[in-house]
Amino acid sequence: MEDLILSVDVGTTVIKCVLINTVGEERGVVEYHCGQISKPNGIVEQDNEEMWKLVIATLRDSREHVTADQRIRGIVLSTQGGSVIPVDENYMPTNHMVTWLDSRALLIVQEWSKDGTSQRVRQISGWSPQPGLPFSVIAWFQRNDPKTFKKTRYWLPVNAFLNYRLTGQSSTNPSMAAEMLLTDIRTCEWNQELCDIIGITTDQLPPVFASTAVVGELTEQVCQQTGLPQGLPVFQGGQDHSAEALVLGVLGSDQGFLACGTAWVINAVTHHGNVEQIPPQMDLNFHVIPDLWIASQFLGGFGAYPEWMQKQFWENQATSSKRENRFAVMNQALSENKQLDPSLLFLPLNGSAFARNVPPGGGFTGLRLDHKAVDMTRAVLETSAFEVRWALESLKKEGTQIQQLWMIGGAARSPIWPQIIADVNGVTVSLTTYSHGPAMGAAMLACLGLGVYQTVEECAQFFKIQKKEVHPDLNLGEFYQAKFEKYQKAIQELDW
Template structure:
């Protein structure tokens, strides 16, 4: 019997859990696993923290579970990590003894500090980092922590470089993750002295920046024992989870874009220009994991949560197939509108209905779906002066609704490539690991992709309703 084929390991360190895939040289997933949920604590209003040890244990658990389903003699050629960004750990001595908790990207306690920055400071941050000042990013969190600290931390880290350090003993990060620290120049891909001065930190307190796909080190003996991976396995610099997902989906060329239809909707568009001044203020500019590529992205807000809330509101037992019910009647110019509360920070409600009369249950759902589709169209229009999209891929829970994806195609006038595979960040990380070993490029995703073309039978009605929707929601965008 021939020995088992070698695999590369891709890891996806998300906020709630960590996933692992083992992929062979043909791009076929030979094993996959995930950790138990990572606990998040809220010790005070606005707080959102996790324990670094819990994150490391989650990675170890995912690796142990995945490796247990492979032959024990399976060679592991390399490992790479996709990770969320924006979360921050004050390492090595915040209180003089132990490392602190990780402050996640969901933490809002720095909000007042961000609002206190003058216009010049905010412009500097946006222009250099590519991201507007906001709670939940490294610059604001670090500034807030330092304002109340009695002992200066010797190191600041995010999830990716913390885990790379646990795996290899080296402090290394990558540009696509470092953008979430908001201390990097998005054009030069180096730490910015101006941004570090605003935060009050030295670049020596930050990890070394290394391109995605470059070897960061080897698995230490302790890490190998903990993860059940072979000792001295090459560890490759990975990237941000959204960028790795885009790589896994083949979204790497200018004009291609990814729309994630999850709890929050996020549009990510690929460009070859690193000019933050050319990007609309409501969008962020980030490095891709692919060389000489950047992504222009925008969080459209909790559209998926608004849709899920409306579906939960529906009377249970009355409908087996909501898509079928939604198709039974045609849209009308006088149908009610749903106006999403995109700026409702406290999440008191997801929006309100407006129109001549209170809509019935299907009318309500149709209005929410229409608003989601209109927001996708609006976002593409807002980006069009700087980024033109020719190919749009959609992923996430929203792809389970044929009616929703058809509405997006009709509203935007674009064909949608629907991808339902859920482990794309981990697969993208595995692709980076494979590339570092000189393996041939994995083929495009082998899972079935449905293509949704615009039908546009009611395009005149839709255009008129879109214009009215823009008028009704214009005050929320000032």
């Protein structure tokens, strides 16, 4: 009899259930797309009931992949972090889920930056307040929607809401709790001083348990809705990026991973919860593994650059108007053109992550009449690599030197971009074509919770994903050292 884990990955736009056996082999995938609700004034929400219906649908439809010689041993969640669901005393929502993309609390965050509140919040929680994260969102409700604020008994991260719906027990795990910005990053306990700032108490937040802990068993109602057997345990799991770090094997202080969606986020493992020992631009979260933390930093919206480059430089250079043909022409030109320009720089459209006062907008510097589309395209791609290098050098100053860097997301599938990242940073870049990393990492946590494996190291011997390594061209070391210094100088000259 083959044992299966139903690993439910609840993202911002996709909800999926991946069936994975206890030796890390995928046996099926069911996924559905979920919508967002965008309103004026920066409001970006999701319908809680739509999300719940899709979770039920993925669990129900996953049974079609289960054969007579297989049995389901448990359910586990990997979920988007940084979103919050307010509920009443009966755990009924008092508002839609407010997602991490929301910006309604921008003015509050700006106020905190000026009066020192942000600094104090980071000292305790490991995070600087951001407009879309729960700490700021709750403060917005307190000030601007007192009716909803008063009706709300509990403020829940996504997994705590789903855990309640699945089992009747609301709880969360460290990697999800930290993104509420209400825990002590050293102890993972809810902090009343932080709660006081936004007008709530610690008993309005869910209990926190280890990522391998059992939340409870499926309720009778859920079993009826899905056709799943009674007595099925639900495991805590973790925040999606932290769960993916587990299956990638990012567990040491010389390892990091670059999440390359629309937003690029650099992540590095640390063995301490001391926010004073990470660069000031970085935030600190809990790993899904005890006694490990993940330092992270938003670098910019570089994932949107390829489409922008297509429209600006390549729209009329392909024989076909199809998107994939334009990208093929661009990639071929980049691979064939070996001429590297030491002076052509591109400054990020939304500013550098390492400059606080750069005005909106970006552009080229060092541009000449003889520069071609391929030269400008390479300069744009190099910019993202320079921002990564700046982050890695900041980590190095604090004692963390990254030797191996995973790239995950859209940019990792480019035939050109990973090589530029490797060359500029002088590190080996690891890639994978596997697209269900968070679910696979969560399945590892369920296996540890079930006692299938006693240690992470034992589990990792079976849960492996194929990878490809991109090695840096060491002959380009001096070239990119000099160009990176020019890039830093150009950014700093704008930072008044």
